[in-house]
Amino acid sequence: MSWGVQVVQLEKILLSLAVVTNQSEEERSRALKEVHILSKCNSYFVVKYYHSWIEINRLYIQMEFCPQSLRELLSDKDTLFNRQTAQSFNIYEYFISCEIFKELLQCLEYLHGLHPPIIHRDIKPANILILQNTSNNSFVKLGDFGLATENNRALMSHTRGPGTPDFIAPEVVINNTYDFKADIFGLGVIGFKLFEINTVYWQCSGQIQIDLI
DSSP: OOEEEEEEEEETEEEEEEEESSSHHHHHHHHHHHHHHHHOSSTTTTTTTTEEEEETTEEEEEEEEOEEEEHHHHHHHHHHTTTTTSSOOOHHHHHHHHHHHHHHHHHHHHHHHHSSSEEOOSSSSEEEOOOSSSSSSSOOOOOOOOTTEEEOSSSSSSSSSSSSSTSSSSHHOOOOBOOOTHHHHHHHHHHHHHOOOOOOGGOOOOHHHHHOO
């Protein structure tokens, strides 16, 4: 499956148009599931879904355009705040980091408060989108719901092991029974990165990481 993204301006609104091509049946099903979940979300904390359609074996998904992700912000943070990596945060960087983390908590609070709750299952900096201009004092949005699923009952069985290494909760890696709290682990890892908390966790991988937890 391949994705192409175009940016379209409609009046004063910038839209992102994702074009999904070369799909297998499984991939198309996954893309349509993402559309279904996005269509159920209506919040400032989730990238806005507008419309989707299939045309000549291509799936088109029209969404809100967010120009940056938290991954890019984290990579540029030292430069933005004129700080060496080993130096402590100044007061501005600290409070901006706190605001970002607060909005991330609100993002997950919204998803997990739906009926049924939605588990994102791929919480990582690349999937946290940043708006440059906003009218509601909120800059952070969750995007990429390709692995998201609905949690229709407590501790239900889900696909085992989806997500990105380093951000996957241990219960997802070692078991196939988990609920929306699996997203909280990824959020905690992002907190370590956002506030640059160095732990031995980053110096190992796989089973060793799980054992440390």
